[in-house]
Amino acid sequence: MGMKLSINCDEATTICDKSQYNEASLYDRIRLSLHLALCKHCKKYTRQNSLMTDVYKRFATPCQGSDQMPEEEKKDLEAKLQEELNKN
Helix, strand or coil: CCCCCCCCHHHHHHHHHHHHCCCCCHHHHHHHHHHHHHCHHHHHHHHHHHHHHHHHHHHCCCCCHHHCCCHHHHHHHHHHHHHHHHHC
C-alpha cells in the first residue's frame, strides 16, 4: 500500500473545505499542509476561505421557527409575483 503525499489543487481545495468543518482526516490535513507549503494559489484560497467562514459566523443569525413569514405576507408576495409573471 503506497501512500501518496502529493495532491493537486483540486484535491487541496476539497481537503481545505473539509478541514474547516473538522471533516478531514489527519492524513489529509498533512497532505494539505505539504501542498500549501508549495502552492501560493491554494494558500491564498485557504486564507480567503477561512476569512469568509469567520465573517459568516460573526454576522449570521440562526433561523428560528418564529422567524417565518406570516401566511398573509406569503399570499401577498405570491400574488405580486404572479402579477409580474403575467405582465411578461
